[in-house]
């Protein structure tokens with residue numbers, strides 16, 4: 001594996017467009033090991049030869065059928081962004097640079113051993129690392145219930161429906177999927193924002209599961225304002241932030 005400033009040259013092997021500004025790319029690159037829920041960096045050069053590098057979470061588990069050197073990323077093309085509009089324009093066969101040392105603590109290993117109910121709360125592209133975690137057989141064995149919440153602006157942004165359907169079947173009743181759309185109304189789809197829906201118990205009522213301090217753990221990921229407001233609600237409900245030296249009930253990853 002030839003590395004240059006911590007990056008390995010890889011190749012774009014697939015591209016899927018979900019909406020006008022959301023897409024997934026598949027990349028092949030000989031990077032170092034990673035675990036489900038982690039992220040690496042992608043890098044491209046701009047017009048002046050300057051490197052643009054940003055963090056992106058794996059959507060796949062490293063143990064998927066295609067092997068860990070084949071990886072998938074779900075990306076939003078941020079208007080006037082530095083790197084994401086360039087990633088939106090890549091073609092299959094293009095070179096892409098991938099950080100060779102993935103990292104991140106939003107993993108199975110960080111969840112306290114007493115947790116049997118796992119709540120995965122995401123906005124936008126942050127469903128990616130949760131799909132990675134759900135791709136691990138350990139997740140299916142270890143937890144009694146897993147609640148996957150995905151909050152987006154529009155129904156079109158409820159991505160990976162086929163994969164989620166497959167996971168629901170595979171998890172055989174252990175997995176509950178709760179999509180939320182904030183800027184449209186659709187029959188049968190919850191409307192609103194995660195913190196408020198948690199505060200007024202709508203989330204719990206919808207999945208018919210009440211979290212408690214004995215067996216529940218929450219991962220929050222995505223929009224930092226959602227993470228901030230959800231933390232506040234969880235604390236109000238009596239849950240505590242998880243620290244390795246002092247096990248708690250929730251942990252999070254901000255995307256910006």
Ligand SMILES: Cc1cc2nc3c(=O)[nH]c(=O)nc-3n(C[C@H](O)[C@H](O)[C@H](O)COP(=O)(O)OP(=O)(O)OC[C@H]3O[C@@H](n4cnc5c(N)ncnc54)[C@H](O)[C@@H]3O)c2cc1C
Nearest residue numbers: 039054055056057074075076078081082083084125255256
């Ligand atoms: C640990 C980690 C994992 C990440 N994983 C992903 C991922 O899997 N997919 C992904 O698309 N992005 C992810 N991001 C965000 C990503 O690193 C970039 O910030 C994003 O692609 C924008 O980069 P840019 O250069 O185009 O925009 P910049 O010029 O850097 O503009 C940044 C602004 O874009 C907006 N923004 C950034 N990321 C997002 C996002 N995901 N959704 C909505 N708005 C956003 C915010 O307003 C932010 O202030 C992750 C970030 C972190 C820290």
Ligand SMILES: NC(=O)c1ccc[n+]([C@@H]2O[C@H](COP(=O)([O-])OP(=O)(O)OC[C@H]3O[C@@H](n4cnc5c(N)ncnc54)[C@H](OP(=O)(O)O)[C@@H]3O)[C@@H](O)[C@H]2O)c1
Nearest residue numbers: 078123124125151152153182183193194195223225226229
């Ligand atoms: N040009 C376009 O048409 C277009 C379309 C989509 C996205 N974008 C760009 O893409 C980026 C946003 O992408 P995104 O839609 O994936 O992410 P996002 O703005 O984080 O929205 C995802 C979800 O998070 C919710 N949210 C926002 N703030 C929250 C808070 N404080 N608490 C709880 N929930 C909150 C949103 O609800 P709300 O809807 O209530 O905010 C939405 O349901 C921005 O850069 C935006 O400019 C552009």
